[in-house]
Amino acid sequence: MSKSQSLTPLLGALRTDQPERDGIPSPWSQGSPERASAYEAAFEHAAIGMALVGLNGKLLSANRALCQILGYQRDELVSLRFDANLHPQDIPFDFGLISELLAGKREHFHIEKRYVHKQGHALWILLSVSLVYDDAQQPCYFIAQLQDITDRRRAEATFHALLESAPDAMIIANRQGRIVLVNAQAQAYFGYHADEMLGQPVEMLLPERFRGEHPAHRDRYFASPRVRGMGVGTKLYARRKDGGEVPVEISLSLIEVDEVPHVCCAIRDLTQWNHADETHRRLTAVEHLASHRNELAQMLRLNTMSEMAAGIAHELNQPLSAIANYARGAARRMNRGVAKTDELMPVIDSIAEEAVRASEIIRSVKRFVRKQEPKRVPVDVNEVVESALRIIAGQAHERGVEVVFDGSGHRLQVMGDAIQIEQVMVNLLTNALDALDDVTHAKLLLIEANRTEKGQVEVRVIDNGCGLPTLDGVDVFEAFMTTKIDGLGMGLAISRSLIEAHGGQLTAETNECGGATFRFQLSCEDGGKHDD
Secondary structure: OOHHHHOHHHHHHOOOOOOOOOOOOOOOOOOOHHHHHHHHHHHHOOOOEEEEEEOOOEEEEEOHHHHHHHOOOHHHHHOOEOOOOEOHHHHHHHHHHHHHHHOOOOOEEEEEEEEEOOOOOEEEEEEEEEEEEOOOOOEEEEEEEEEEOHHHHHHHHHHHHHHHOOOOEEEEEOOOOEEEEEOHHHHHHHOOOHHHHOOOEHHHHOOHHHHOOHHHHHHHHHHOOOOEEOOOOOOEEEEOOOOOEEEEEEEEEEEEEOOEEEEEEEEEEOOOHHHOOHHHHHHHHHHHHHHHHHHHHHHHHHHHHHHOHHHHHHHHHHHHHHHHHHHHHHHHHHHHOOOOHHHHHHHHHHHHHHHHHHHHHHHHHHHHHOOOOOOOEEEEHHHHHHHHHHHHHHHHHHOOEEEEEEOOOOEOEEEEOHHHHHHHHHHHHHHHHHHOOOOOOOEEEEEEEEEOOOOEEEEEEEEOOOOOOOOOOOOOOOOOOOOOOOOOOOHHHHHHHHHHHOOOEEEEEEOOOOOEEEEEEEEEOOOOOOEO
């Protein structure tokens, strides 16, 4: 089938057999000229791509951000057909959604799909489309919002590749003990092809003398699931396809697959370890786990920054717009010959202040995503919290969340890695913003930082959102546990491991407002003395 043939149903849904209607009201033509100008400016300067598309598929208007995303000049873009930038394999996916829009069965839709940049490479785009009607309730045109999520999709692919390249054999089994997933290391370690293992009882990988009692162990684990080692204090053995037995170390954790509990088994061969020096072996394991944790933490920081890009762009646009306005005002005074030094100095000072503000935002982002070895140095927790708040400020503003930071008024100094502590703060803050999305009352996010009676620094992140999951046995800190549709389920698990690596604790509870309170404690660098 040719590309033109494959487009026939989609073009029909978009009414390409009809000319564009005359007299379609412009979105900028409603209300006063000032209001119309504001609407047009909001469209043009939006942080994400926006477009107006006629019912016949013609691109009527595109803003600056969309031109930058796709790599076209505006006149080039509006001269193209609506399907010119779609990835050929993704063209049919939203056909049904467009048909439902035109039939009045839905008000809007969201879809992740690929577009093609002018230079030829593929982009992943989060596309949101709505249909605009006139006063007679007749459809006028589509309005589309396009957000570049290429970096986020790459980060997700990197995360899955990281799991696949883990040094341990990874096996996932269901509650009945049937194997549902294995990685390449498991196939190499046990000598089976994946097809030989999938659907088979996990007991096939145990020596025969252990198979009879294993189902009872599995039932007890599912009755009280948690991350733990298997057979702690005993020697464990696995059985290869060739019948050989090898000593192993097994770690168990509960994960959700299609909302059904499964157990994830990480299996490590101890054959060579048993011949190594015990102290050296433990040190190597700690270093490996720390390195692996740091890699995951770096990946999650990049993923977080990708998801927050639009909010950060909005936050950065404010000081830049202010600088432009101040500069234009000063230029007009100078052109009229009425500028005086004492009048221009406050303007210049304001430009400098806004430039410093923009620089602080950029510096916070660069510091947050920089890949570097962890360093334990004196860290002021108040400064870390303020830096994290600068990163999420744009998201909070867009979501209508009031953010309040209640510090102690004293330096709260701990020994630690500032970037890792800031990563924990950003994760807790973004989770709180997500929890506030669906509430209808006033949205409040409160951050408190002070010293405890035991001389520790305690930070609390408090929201009045939807609260913690209420299902029995659910641990929000478990790896892969998530309530988000597109969540990885690793943010809180990594955050807890980072705090524990600093000798602290990260806990969560439902607060009196029905929301969630996350808190962590770290030891003071000064032994708990106040530094006024």
